[in-house]
Amino acid sequence: MNENDKQLAELDSYIDSFDTKKGKLIVSLHKAQDIYGYLSVDIQKHIAKRLGIPASKVYGVVTFYSFFNTTPKGKYSIDVCMGTACFVRGSADVLEEFKSQLKIDVGGTTEDGLFSLDSIRCVGACGLAPVVSVNGKVHGRVTRADVSKILDDYKSKEATA
Amino acid sequence: MRINTVEELDKLAKSLKEQKSAEIIIKTCAGTGCMSSDSAKILKNFEILLKHHGLDNKVSFQPTGCFGFCEQGPIVKVNDVFYVQVTPKDVNEIIQSHIIDGKPVERLLYRDKTTGEAVKSFDDIQFYKRQMRIALRNCGDINPESLEDYIARDGYKALAKSLAMSPQDVINEIKQSGLRGRGGAGFPTGVKWEIAANSAGKKKFVLCNADEGDPGAFMDRSILEGDPNSVIEAMAICAYSIGADEGVIYIRAEYPLAVHRLETAIKQATEAGLLGENIFGTNFSFKISLSLGAGAFVCGEETSLMNSVEGLRGEPRVKPPFPAENGLWQKPSNINNVETYANICPIILNGGAWFSKIGTEKSKGTKVFALAGKINNVGLVEVPMGTTLREVIFEIGEGIRNGKALKAVQTGGPSGGCIPAECLDMPIDYESLVSIGSMMGSGGMIVMDEDDCMVDVAKFYLDFTVDESCGKCTPCRIGNLRLKEILEKICAGNGEEKDLIKLKELGEIIKDTSLCGLGQTAPNPILSTMNYFMDEYEAHVKEKRCPAGKCKDLLQYKIDPTKCVGCTLCAKNCPTDAISGEVKVAHKIEQDKCIKCGTCIQKCRFEAISRG
Numbered sequence: 076m077n078e079n080d081k082q083l084a085e086l087d088s089y090i091d092s093f094d095t096k097k098g099k100l101i102v103s104l105h106k107a108q109d110i111y112g113y114l115s116v117d118i119q120k121h122i123a124k125r126l127g128i129p130a131s132k133v134y135g136v137v138t139f140y141s142f143f144n145t146t147p148k149g150k151y152s153i154d155v156c157m158g159t160a161c162f163v164r165g166s167a168d169v170l171e172e173f174k175s176q177l178k179i180d181v182g183g184t185t186e187d188g189l190f191s192l193d194s195i196r197c198v199g200a201c202g203l204a205p206v207v208s209v210n211g212k213v214h215g216r217v218t219r220a221d222v223s224k225i226l227d228d229y230k231s232k233e234a235t236a
Numbered sequence: 237m238r239i240n241t242v243e244e245l246d247k248l249a250k251s252l253k254e255q256k257s258a259e260i261i262i263k264t265c266a267g268t269g270c271m272s273s274d275s276a277k278i279l280k281n282f283e284i285l286l287k288h289h290g291l292d293n294k295v296s297f298q299p300t301g302c303f304g305f306c307e308q309g310p311i312v313k314v315n316d317v318f319y320v321q322v323t324p325k326d327v328n329e330i331i332q333s334h335i336i337d338g339k340p341v342e343r344l345l346y347r348d349k350t351t352g353e354a355v356k357s358f359d360d361i362q363f364y365k366r367q368m369r370i371a372l373r374n375c376g377d378i379n380p381e382s383l384e385d386y387i388a389r390d391g392y393k394a395l396a397k398s399l400a401m402s403p404q405d406v407i408n409e410i411k412q413s414g415l416r417g418r419g420g421a422g423f424p425t426g427v428k429w430e431i432a433a434n435s436a437g438k439k440k441f442v443l444c445n446a447d448e449g450d451p452g453a454f455m456d457r458s459i460l461e462g463d464p465n466s467v468i469e470a471m472a473i474c475a476y477s478i479g480a481d482e483g484v485i486y487i488r489a490e491y492p493l494a495v496h497r498l499e500t501a502i503k504q505a506t507e508a509g510l511l512g513e514n515i516f517g518t519n520f521s522f523k524i525s526l527s528l529g530a531g532a533f534v535c536g537e538e539t540s541l542m543n544s545v546e547g548l549r550g551e552p553r554v555k556p557p558f559p560a561e562n563g564l565w566q567k568p569s570n571i572n573n574v575e576t577y578a579n580i581c582p583i584i585l586n587g588g589a590w591f592s593k594i595g596t597e598k599s600k601g602t603k604v605f606a607l608a609g610k611i612n613n614v615g616l617v618e619v620p621m622g623t624t625l626r627e628v629i630f631e632i633g634e635g636i637r638n639g640k641a642l643k644a645v646q647t648g649g650p651s652g653g654c655i656p657a658e659c660l661d662m663p664i665d666y667e668s669l670v671s672i673g674s675m676m677g678s679g680g681m682i683v684m685d686e687d688d689c690m691v692d693v694a695k696f697y698l699d700f701t702v703d704e705s706c707g708k709c710t711p712c713r714i715g716n717l718r719l720k721e722i723l724e725k726i727c728a729g730n731g732e733e734k735d736l737i738k739l740k741e742l743g744e745i746i747k748d749t750s751l752c753g754l755g756q757t758a759p760n761p762i763l764s765t766m767n768y769f770m771d772e773y774e775a776h777v778k779e780k781r782c783p784a785g786k787c788k789d790l791l792q793y794k795i796d797p798t799k800c801v802g803c804t805l806c807a808k809n810c811p812t813d814a815i816s817g818e819v820k821v822a823h824k825i826e827q828d829k830c831i832k833c834g835t836c837i838q839k840c841r842f843e844a845i846s847r848g
Contacts, residue, residue: 202306
């Protein structure tokens with residue numbers, strides 16, 4: 076079995092494990108995103124077929140929830156917290172700095188596929204505000220000046236890997 | 237371990253209590269905040285080094301939920317001694333000095349801000365002194381992944397007691413307590429349960445709203461991470477009183493740690509027979525499942541939440557019918573938020589009368605607030621209703637960062653408002669907050685200082701609600717977007733006086749005509765800031781000036797020629813070459829080239845550059 080088949084088999088066996096297919100769309104999407112990292116149109120169609128619901132309905136749900144992405148993310152996913160606590164401590168400036176250094180907009184991915192940038196709502200680590208999370212690792216009390224250091228750390232990790 | 241009867245529970249609780257009191261216990265905060273600053277490594281080091289010193293049998297160490305004092309994290313507690321800002325390197329010293337030599341490590345103790353003296357015990361710290369912890373009673377004290385720890389703290393005793401009462405008596409106890417919903421609107425919990433109990437139908441559901449979407453609020457997350465069983469037990473009590481046999485906890489997928497702790501707690505409780513069939517040998521059966529959210533703020537609204545559990549777009553339903561009659565899968569359902577459930581067990585154990593003595597006339601008990609923003613002590617605080625904002629901010633929170641002046645306190649998140657400094661002595665309860673144009677909300681409390689622009693803050697919240705509006709009803713979908721456009725216009729310096737009138741009128745219409753709570757409260761941040769900080773709006777519109785210096789389009793950087801010595805440092809560092817001038821001659825900024833980045837102010841050593 077190649078990688079693609081394996082991934083598909085994992086998703087299918089998950090969907091087949093439900094005793095009823097009623098109400099299982101969102102959990103199936105969570106599972107698919109876990110496996111693939113994002114939800115392509117093909118995968119959305121596949122899930123629709125498996126659950127016996129129209130593809131338009133699947134698309135409607137996918138685009139409703141911000142947790143689901145329809146395009147692949149970068150290897151390092153940078154999330155700048157834009158919760159109120161971080162906002163009043165300057166996270167908007169930090170986000171601007173990431174945008175200008177990475178030359179991408181919020182929701183974008185760098186051309187080399189290394190970084191993607193998003194703003195998120197409150198990680199809950201307000202004591203460390205403003206907070207930036209890179210692949211779930213939280214960097215606290217980030218200032219504009221820290222941005223290039225954070226990026227360099229990940230870039231050098233990549234160079235030595 | 238399976239607990240079949242109430243007697244077995246009591247026996248187990250007694251032996252666990254005796255065992256715990258004899259031990260030296262090292263507790264390390266493993267909440268999201270402290271985990272972000274290396275508390276996992278601290279735990280690992282305790283494990284390795286206790287073994288190295290041969291102490292692993294005498295001393296136990298455990299992760300706990302959030303202590304609440306996030307500003308000082310990571311936190312380690314050795315019995316009663318409270319260590320702050322601990323690093324993994326400090327672990328050896330704690331073991332060597334405190335555990336082996338019996339001398340607490342002075343340098344890691346919390347220092348009182350006013351006296352500068354080291355404070356050893358948890359209870360003597362200013363931050364904790366005025367708090368009263370009911371919902372947070374076990375947070376930071378027990379290992380959230382241990383059912384035994386919870387049972388040693390009288391866990392599941394309230395469920396056992398409830399099962400010996402009639403369902404109506406349980407409801408009466410909750411009604412007598414005066415407990416009101418902690419999710420924001422403050423509906424009496426006992427009344428809600430009674431309506432669900434009286435609804436016809438064999439199949440009913442108990443739901444827990446753990447979709448804490450309010451940015452800057454983390455009360456519910458801390459309870460779930462620190463004491464998941466308190467919510468599970470309360471849901472079982474609710475299920476018994478309304479006649480339900482199935483529960484669903486709807487939780488944000490963005491809270492992986494809380495999800496993990498809940499899964500662990502549900503598994504352990506099921507294995508112990510505290511969830512499942514015939515609990516404590518009675519006819520009562522109850523099971524709980526988790527349903528993961530997917531990042532939509534509107535799902536905090538109860539009917540949207542139910543749609544989302546059903547796998548649909550999280551759009552609100554028209555009410556009535558209310559969920560108590562027609563909720564999840566069209567069955568009668570009771571839904572409360574996390575903090576509401578966290579209050580249930582103490583009410584059952586101590587009685588509704590006990591709870592109703594705490595708080596104000598109409599708002600009973602305590603409220604947990606997530607204190608954040610420009611405050612010295614960021615963290616979670618639980619205070620009796622009726623405590624004033626001044627007490628919370630200046631006594632528990634120990635004032636504003638960097639000695640600045642307080643401008644406003646924001647409560648209620650995107651649905652609430654900004655409360656000005658002159659209202660600080662108002663006792664906090666549901667009614668008083670509404671009367672000053674804000675609301676309790678779920679408990680986010682963000683402190684803002686003189687550098688925060690109120691127009692900019694209102695715009696920030698509108699950005700949020702426009703982004704999160706589900707689009708089902710027109711006033712919220714279109715109306716809020718128009719409000720946001722007007723605010724953007726004002727912040728860009730293009731505001732006209734008639735815009736201020738429009739903001740108010742449109743805001744009121746959106747409140748009156750939106751379908752659900754999101755739209756009905758979305759204009760509150762604008763209306764409350766217009767009410768208390770109209771001078772700032774007028775400065776933006778009439779004078780094209782941002783008094784707080786936040787709105788970039790309205791800022792002008794100027795060089796004071798009497799202070800400028802012509803050192804050229806600012807000109808050299810200006811990224812757009814907007815500054816010109818000869819050496820030793822006062823410089824000038826060309827306004828059309830200036831991008832207002834602020835570099836020149838940072839570089840100037842003579843305080844010659846001002847912004848305004």
